[in-house]
Amino acid sequence: MLPKGKILTAVGTLLAAFAIGYAMQGGAVAARIDPADENLGQTPSLASGVPLPPAALVVEAPALIKESPLLRVAALEQNHLSPAAISDALQASDDSMCPVSLKAVSMADAMVGLTIAAPCAADQTVTFTHAGLQFSALLDASGDLFLAVPALEKSARFEATLASGAQVETSLDVFTIDTYSRVVLQWIGEAHLQLHAFENGAEFGTVGHIWSEAPSEPTRARASHSGYMIELGSEIAPQAAHSQIYSFPVDWAKTETHVALVVEAEVTQATCGRQIGGKIFEIAPFAPTKGQSFFVDMPDCHAIGDFIQLKNIIPELKIASN
Incomplete structure (x- = not known):
């Protein structure tokens, strides 16, 4: 946190503004029985040499064998299809037995409720993407998960990718998106970054300092005309994706509000002596997305416990009164 240890000035490499990308997704087989048999051309007879009556020549037609993934693959092999085609056939069978669904519902405060169900992926990692936002989560023992996610665009599309590579997506309209300004900080792995918002000159630990250990929440923020994290x-996982989103509802401000934003990185055993990086971007009503990637060379391991501060990495938010 900001007051602990020695505060160091970051001499990192700030990259140019980046464009926010949008990540992102046989018929039944009959058993073929070869009619060519060397005995079919001979007339059957009894042991006494007397030919069988015509009625005895009736042969029952073979029944179709119930379709199964193994038969489908066998048929594909007989037709000399590629291993990729065979893999696709098996995948189609797996998908029908292990369906994955992703549903989205609109919530208050320009939030979206995401529900994913993947019964064959219990306790596995899932990574979500949305309008440049990326974060990882863990499915429960039933393969289910619910999350409330801040929307970053009006026509909001969400994609979920399982550890197996399976992908699902969903979309909906968020009509209240233009009532919020949002700032997103994100990183991959063990960088352990922190986004701090200081509203109207607030100091560390005082009213108006919003961060992960004092995040506030939408209802309280609405009552106090402030933001939340x-x-x-x-x-x-070592390469899990993390995000922190600061939201300020522009239609709540009774007076003009100024918000200073600071990114903080702690020097840890995992980060000392190496380069770390992340992305930060702002979503504002009726304005284009703006932001940048950044990289910071962390001090050697003798500085473990100290903190790097990146000030002015994104301009101060100025929110007009309503």
Whole structure:
């Protein structure tokens, strides 16, 4: 946190503004029985040499064998299809047995409720993307998960990617998006970045200092005409994606509000002596998205416990009164 340890000035490499990308997704087989048999051309007879009556020549037609993934693959092999085609056939069978669904519902405060169900992916990692936002999460023992996510665009599209590579997506309209200014900080792995918002000159730990350990929440923020912080992502894998989103509802401000934004990085055993990086961008009503990628050379490991501050990495927010 900001007051602990020695505060260092970051001499990082700030990259040019980046464009926010948008990530992002046989018929039944009959058993073929070869009619060519060397005995079919001979007339059957009894042991006494007397030919069988015509009625005895009736042969029952073979029944179709119930379709299965194995038969489908066998048929593909007989037709000399590529291994990729065979893999696709097996995947189609797997998809029908292990469906994955992603549903989205509109919530208050320009939030979206996401529900993913993947019964064959219990306790596995899932990564979500939305309008440049990226974060990882862990499915529960049933393969289910619900999350409330701040929307970053009016026509909002969300995509979920499982550890297996399976992808699902969903979309909906968020009509209240233009009532919010939002700032997103995100990173991959062990950088452990922190976004701090200081509203109207607030000091560390005082009213108006919003961060992950004092995040506020939409209802309280609405009553106090201030912002709130939401953190997405968890320590579930070395390359897990993390995001922190600061939101300020522009239609709540009774007076002009100024918000200074600071990014902080702690020097840890995992980050000392190496370069870390992240992205930060702002979503404002009726304005283009703006932001940048950044990289910071962390001090050597003798500085473990100290903090790097990146000030002015994104311009101060100025929110007019309503």
